[in-house]
Amino acid sequence: MGHSFEWAKISSPVDNVFFHRRRCASYPHRHPWRLPDPPPAAPPPAVEEVGEEEEDDDAPPLRLLEPPQEDDPFPPEMEPADPDFYRIGYARMMRAYGIEFLEGPDGMAVYASRDVDPLRRARVIMEIPLELMLTITQKRPWMFFPDIIPLGHPIFDIIESTDPETDWDLRLACLLLYAFDVEDNFWQLYGDFLPSVDECTSLLLAPKHKTIPLKLKRLAPDHERFLWALSIVQSRSVNLKLRMGAFLQDANVLVPYADMLNHSPDANCFLHWRFKDRMVEVMIKAGRAVKKGDEMTIDYMSGVNSSFMERYGFSSPTNPWELINFSSDAKIHLDSFLSVFNIAGLHDELYHNAALTSGENNFVDGGVVAAARTLPTWSEGDVPAIPSLERKSAQALQEECHTMLESFSTTIQQDQEILDSDGHIRRTREIAIKYRLHRKLLLQKIIDALDIYQDKILF
């Protein structure tokens, strides 16, 4: 765990409630140890429905858990993780059952604090009410939950001036920075669970020249603070579908506590929107046994490609979708490229056909298969490739790869040296550097594969 943190049990002057917090050295918050007062009565949320179709398949009937009752605060078979921990003075609390939040090898993570027998139906381990989240819709009309920004605030101009297609994160980052600025906002308290600047894996991958919008200067006085907010959003937000009246809206959401769940391809949990009382619930999958000390995980990747991995800042050997997004119009002939490297299969299931390889061929490996998947290609029936045109396209794609390689702040060799150096390297930093290195190695592999392709197609 990073040196800048320590766990502390602190007495709240408000109602003598105890809670654990992590002191964050980089951004001490202004509300030292005071708990926020309850917010004024919240306007009725306009959300009607949220949910990812995929999760809904898995989802239990909505009646699985009734809203909290005064005399029956927890489902009978579960024990609260640490109920006082969540008494933050808001009208509704976050509640958790049978879990604890601890720093693990991949940063903050959620662990089971007791055994759970497999059940026929999914079971709730966390409930987070809408009013504790930060939410912004991805398209107009912009909607925020909770609606903390006063009408006419300059942040609206920033949000208005962003591109709805590409700046989703910037808008949520504005909201996060604003929440830190509002006196006694819940996020100031929760800020202690967020990685600090020197722990942010995706900060290492942040674009070099992303500038702070002028109107944000007060909320993010320095560039580092601005990039920190962006990278928190990148690595911790989720996309949910909201139905507002008749409109179905995609929204970016920061869900406190659930955002500490790490990824696993074999996740034991999933997120589910409980429509009737506007709670995000984290559930253990039906039929899954959990042992005390097991890590609780969700699958970040189901149905998505590498951009997902890009935003979360780590690479996974089980990710079959490592992709590079090319912007040029150049394309190479799919069949010719595949045949040069003895790659077979349908586009989504490409594999290297080692049986066809004659002689020594150490070059072809998973990286070349990934290159075949990610390169823009064309194929028109039996129309063959024209070598001179193919060569031109291959060169254009190589140039784009070179540009992408140059945009990193370090070289492949430098990353390798950081990883090989004897000095102590923080685990989260190591993950981010490995990810950055893997991206560069893939780009280099594509450049080299295109060299070989040009050689072979010409003769």
Ligand SMILES: C[S@@+](CC[C@H](N)C(=O)[O-])C[C@H]1O[C@@H](n2cnc3c(N)ncnc32)[C@H](O)[C@@H]1O
């Ligand atoms: C939603 S957050 C989870 C909480 C995170 N551990 C933290 O401390 O902020 C996602 C981030 O956790 C880390 N992470 C999650 N799953 C991981 C995994 N399977 N391997 C490595 N890092 C992981 C990555 O840094 C990622 O950007």
